[in-house]
Amino acid sequence: MTDVREGEAMSVHALVVDQDAPGGIRMGEVADPQPQPHQVLIDVHHVAVNHGDLRTDVRPPGTVLGCDASGMVAQAAADGSGPAVGTRVVAFAAGAWAQRLAVSVDDLAEVPASVDLADAAAVPLAGITALRTLRAGGPLLGRRVLITGASGGVGRVAVQLAALGGAHVVASVGSAARGEGLAKLGAHEVVVGLDDVDQPVDLVLDNVGGSQLVAAWNLLTPGGSLQSIGWASGEPAVFPPYSTFALGSAKTLSSFGDAANVGADLAILVGLLGDGKLVAEVGWRGPWGRVTEATAALSGRRVAGKAVLDVKSHEDS
Structure with a gap:
């Protein structure tokens, strides 16, 4: 934290939007x-980078970026709710890329002692998205679940959670290299694209959008559900005439944006981390002064899993 002259307000360092800076991000106060x-x-102590954080062009100058953070409680909630000072926590809140962060007690969870805070920081957005979209798709036991863009942060968590739920997991990636490690995480099939998926699926978690979303829709069984999570392709999805018609129970395509009151779900996720049932896949980690390097690696699809920035050094912990 940065102290200023007596009588003036205190300030903290933060990563903010600045279109004149490399990558549209600079360190500010x-x-x-x-x-x-x-x-x-x-x-x-640590923050994670998500693809949405790269959209600096749609945010006003000076906006503090980020939503995933972990650290320690410096001041407890005045209403008596939530964790005590000194508790290790993970949080989901806008403006997370700062030295200090105010967070609702409904949007954080205590981190088990066995879990590294850097790993915990990789969980919030990716974990909540994977958990809630799988939950929206209904029971998993014995069902075929297709996850597109499975090599990314959301995809890697979703593969693990779907496998834990007893699903047959089909993980689709953009290249063979991007599929490395997914079988170990629980994927029963790892495919490049969707051409080799030769059986219908009950649930799709789509992180790609574009033509792949249309292809995934065509793979759904009657009554199946497609959860549209992301749009990494940046391409439009064009459905041919009558492609949304199907005999039998209705298929559904759902959007996702439910990120409210995530504390209970964060507790589930970090609890799974602590029990060794879930692995936080961190493919890039470094000090937050290297944020431009981290965002470039993420946008260039050179990160398997999540990128994590260290805000506070081990020496300061």
Whole structure:
């Protein structure tokens, strides 16, 4: 934290939007957050980078980026709810890429002692997205689940959770190299694209969009569900006439954007980490001063899993 002259407000370092900086991001200073009664104040140790964070062009200059963070509670909630000072926590909140962060007690969870805080930081957005979209698709036991873009942060968590739920997991990736390690995480089949998927599936988690979303829709069984999570292809999805008609029970295509009150689900995810049933796949890690390098690697599809930035060094912990 940065202290300024007596009588002036305190400030903290943060990564903010600046279109004149490399990658549209620079290190700046913002006001020290003032938590509401239902919020705790966190000293941030690690943050994670998501593809949505790369969209600096759609955010006003000076916006603090990020939503995934882990660290320690520096100030407990004034209303008496939530964890005590000194508790290790993981949190989901806008403006996470800062030294200190005010977070609702409903949007954080205590991190088990056996879990590295850097691994915990990789969980929130990817984990919540995977968990909630799998849950929306219904029971998993014995069902065929297709996950496209399976090599990314959401995909790698989804593969593990679907396998834990008893599903037959088909992981689709963009290249053979991107599929490395997915079988170990629980994928029963690892395919490049969708041409080699020769049996219908009950549930699709699609991270790619474009023509692959249309192809995945055509693989659904009657009554199947397609959860549209991301659009990594950046291409439009064009459905041919009558392609949404199918005999039998209706197929559904659903959007996802439910990221409210995630604390209970975060607790499930970090609990699985602590039990060794879930692995946080961190494909890039370094100090937050190297954020431009991290975002370039992520946008260039050179990161298997998540990129994590260290805000606080081990020496400061």
